[in-house]
Every structure is written in C-alpha cells, then in structure tokens.
Amino acid sequence: MTSLRAPLWVSMLLALCACDDGAPAEPLDASTPTPDAPAARAWSFETIATQTITAVEVPRQVELVRATRPDGASSYLLYVPAAAAGAPLVVMNEPYAGIRWTGEDVDARWAALGAGVHPDVDAAGYDGDDVIAYQEQTVQQAVDGAIAWLVNGFAVVHAYARFYGGGSLEDDVLDAAAPYHFALSRAGDGSLDVARIGAFGGSWGGMMALYGASRAPEGAAPVAVVALAPPSDFADLWAHTDALPGVFPQPDAARAFYSPYRRRIAAATGGAPGEGDFAPYRADALCAGLRGRALVPHDEWDVLVPFAQTTTLESTCGDRVEPLIWHRQGATIDYARVGLDHGPLTQEPGFASWTTFAITWLASELAGPSAPLVVTVGASAGLEAFLGTVRDEQLAGGDPIEALPRLRELAAPRVRAWDVASETFVLGADLLATAVNAVYGTTYDGATLRAALDDGLPTP
Secondary structure (H helix, E strand, O other): OOOOOOHHHHHHHHHHOOOOOOOOOOOOOOOOOOOOOOOHHHOEEEEEEEEEEEEOOEEEEEEEEEEEOOOOOEEEEEEEOOOOOOEEEEEEEEOOEEOOOOOOHHHHHHHHHOOEEEEOOOEOOOOOOOEEEEEEOOHHHHHHOOHHHHOOOOEEEEEEOOHHHOEOHHHHHHHHHHHHHHHHHOHHHOOEEEEEEEEEEEOHHHHHHHHHHHOOOOOOOOOEEEEEOOOOOHHHHHHHHHHHHHOOOOHHHHHHHHHHHHHHHHHHHOOOEOOEOOHHHOHHHHHHHOOOEEEEEEEOOOOOOOHHHHHHHHHHHHHHEEEEEEOOOOOOOOHHHHOOOOOHHHHOOOOOHHHHHHHHHHHHHHHOOOOOOEEEEEOHHHHHHHHHHHHHHHHOOOOOHHHHHHHHHHOOOOEEEEEOOOOEEEEHHHHHHHHHHHHHOOOOOHHHHHHHHOOOOOOO
8 A cells, every 4th residue: 555654644634533432343244154274372473573653643662573373484463553442453464565674584685685676586496587576664664554544543463475485375375364363362451452353455465365364263353354456266366377378468478477476376285276276265265264344446457367256256255245346348458558467447646546445445344333533545536537437337338336335435424535636634525526526527515426426326
C-alpha cells in the first residue's frame, strides 16, 4: 500500500477525533469447518528488539518479533501497537519486502545487495537464470505504510514472507498464518481484540492474506480479508503459466516472470500437477478454512492471475467471498496495453480506487457499526477510472451490481476521506459524488448521491 507520510493529514485527522467506542463487531458465522492445523501452543514468539516510533502523534513501542513455527523454521513479524487497549488488528502481508533485523545471514546478504534485480540464488533448484526484485523496508517505512490503519485506531502486524530468501509456497502460507497465532498469544494482556482481526494483501500478498486466514487458529481467525487479484488455486495457476507464453507477445518474458514462482510452488507440492500434491493449495481447501468474509478486487484483464480464479473462488466459498470487478469490454485481453501486470486497474491516476474501497470496507468492518468515524484515502481520478468500467458494463447490457455495496460504504455519513489531490479531508460521499458526476454527467452532492445509491447504481 502507498506510504502516507503526511503530517498535515494526521493533524487534521486528530481534529476530527478518530475514536472507536470499543464495541465489538457483529459476530460472523464461524460454523465453516476448518482443516487440521497445529495447535497454538506449538508456536512461540520472541521479541528481538523494540523501537520507539511516533505515528499519529503517539509514540509506539514497535516490536520486531521472531515466530518459531511448528516445523521449527522462523517467521518474522513487525508489530505496531494501537494507541488504546482492546484495539482491532490489521495484518499486512509483505511477500517481497526486505528486512535486515532478523539476525539471519540471508537477510544481511540481500540487504547488502541493495535495491534492484538480483539472481534468485536462494530458490530451490535455482537454474542460473532466474532473477527477482529486492527492496528493503525499514521499520520507519513499515510504520508509515500502516498509517491508514493506525489513524482508525487499529494495531498492525506486518507479516514477512521474504520471497528473496527462497523457501516454498508452504513457507509463505505459514508466514502468513503466524500473525494470528501471535495475536492469540497476546489475547490475555488486553492489547488486542482478537474478535476483530482483518488482513490485507495484493497479488502474492493477496494469496498470503487468504491462505493465512484459512490456516488461522480458533480464537484468532480474521473476520475480514482484502485480497487483490490473489492466486487461490495453484493447479490452475500452474496451467496458466504453461499457457500464457503461447498468447503473450513476449513469451520468453512470460516464462522468466513465472519461473521463480513455479520453483516455490514445486518446492511445496513436489512437482507439477499430475506429479505433486496440490490438494492443500486449491480453492476447496482454502475455502474449508476461511471463516470470515473476503473482499477480492480483480480486473477481468489480469494477465498474471486469471480472473477466472476469483470466479471459482466465489463459487466454491459462497457468500464468504465478495468480488469487486473491473469489467472490460472485449473477450480478448489487450496485452500491449496491460503488459505483465494485473490489468489496467494498476494504471489508475491519482490514487488506486481498489485501495480506497479496500481501506473503507476493512476499516468499516473492524470498527463496527457503532463507531462514529471511519477514515479512508482516495482521489476522484482513480474513482472515475473505476466508475468508467461500471458505466461501460452497464452500456454493454451488463449489471455490475457488485460495485453498489462498495459505493454505499464510501458514501456513508461517518466516512471521511483524505483527498490526495487537494490534500484535505472531505466527506467520502462528496469525493465519490465528484467522480460520479464526471463519469455520468450528473449533479449530485454527497447527500443526494447517498440517497440515490439507496435505489441502485447511477444510470448511464
């Protein structure tokens, strides 16, 4: 998520009195069976170091934590406490961020290489050709990246998969499950409300968000998960990596992109589909453990993770998965326009609309219905880009009804949005009205748009 180091917006937020009355969210249906998982006592946690970082004008003792997993390996977490006790918790899944504070040689070695593209030497079966990108994330940057959650009164845990360190898909899933065992270990001190945990991630981080939630222990399972364009069925994804070079204009680039992922998948499954065991990494296994709800933004023109993965996930998980779709007109992806990316949604100007909807939904879910204020971030230009896909789908005879709940959430009276264009706080409804008027030629203000959305989507 975009870092939001902006003293102005923080100070203005404090003037708004971003407070939470501490009321627990309405419980979600937890009757879904979950797969066998290691007992919470099999995990242990050690605080390696603490750093005092001021965020939202509150000094916080940030903890750098080593988790020892049931398999004996280590996962690493960065915990940013909330300003008040009994806070909701957001898990931010960091598949690629580099950290140098673990004490492990692999992290020190990659940190010494610095930002850039480097040989994927730590991957299983490294072939001498694969390369991956590396970028270190400092403790300060981790806290800055959590500001949107901290200003809503939440605590944050960053979960690091350290993709650069090699490992396997299963390693990354366990890294993603670690925060929930950590939260359970802190349940007795009153610092966290383990009934209000959420997760956030995109792409491989979206996979971590979903699979980590699916492997969470009883008593600390997330109730709300945001996963942008997540790979959710790895047998299907493997087939996609076989097929894409046959249609993508640069087949060698497509093969090179996926090779590091295939190595990590095969390290967990034991081989390709038909050779290895993909059962734990398919949609039905994922859905069996998913107890809360998941919002899954996805572009129909996603080149990297087929949109059909989210369609399958929704049909398998039922109403626990809510897609938010960027509809595209035309049956064939415009590869020249998209490239090796998750679709045109990544090219939206100003501030990505999916992030606005994600923050608004997750913050609303965790704050609970009685919280007087929910803070989000956005820009009219990004919202206009999304609404353009909604309008075009309507004109083509479609019914993009899945967008309506997200628009209503943003337009709710308690939502305030930091407008990145004007660098001021505005009502979420007013920010959305500006975008709706630009796309639909209407003349709404925030109040009239809110009333109109009660009846459905705008008419093109």
